[in-house]
Amino acid sequence: MREHKIVVLGSMGCGKSTLVRAIAAGAVINTDVHNSDRQGADKASTTVAMDYADIDLPNGDRLRLYGTPGQQRFDFLWPILLQGASGV
Numbered sequence: 001m002r003e004h005k006i007v008v009l010g011s012m013g014c015g016k017s018t019l020v021r022a023i024a025a026g027a028v029i030n031t032d033v034h035n036s037d038r039q040g041a042d043k044a045s046t047t048v049a050m051d052y053a054d055i056d057l058p059n060g061d062r063l064r065l066y067g068t069p070g071q072q073r074f075d076f077l078w079p080i081l082l083q084g085a086s087g088v
């Protein structure tokens with residue numbers, strides 16, 4: 001079995017968490033909280049740590065899917081989440 005770590009990058013509100021939730025179709029680690037940054041994007045909630053899901057692929061491999069936070073003040077998390085990634 002091979003593991004594939006994929007990280008979803010993008011600006012605030014572009015749909016990273018929505019993408020992870022849609023692909024996972026099951027259990028997801030979700031760190032969204034009430035959004036108080038209305039200048040960044042006028043949306044109800046925002047990710048403050050990461051999104052995560054692991055998905056079993058049809059060939060037996062495992063996809064480890066991470067979503068970054070989008071707010072600029074959480075930029076420091078991007079290189080941490082990118083460690084060991086095979087795709088973004």
Ligand SMILES: Nc1nc2c(ncn2[C@@H]2O[C@H](COP(=O)(O)OP(=O)(O)OP(=O)(O)O)[C@@H](O)[C@H]2O)c(=O)[nH]1
Pocket residue numbers: 010011012013014015016017018019043045046047048068069070071
């Ligand atoms: N128009 C449109 N909006 C969508 C679609 N899918 C998701 N959205 C909306 O786009 C927004 C994306 O929000 P998130 O998935 O939280 O975005 P994010 O990139 O995780 O945002 P942060 O965590 O705040 O950086 C939400 O308001 C969704 O309801 C779509 O297919 N079309």
Ligand SMILES: [Mg+2]
Pocket residue numbers: 016017018046047051067068069070
């Ligand atoms: Mg998000």
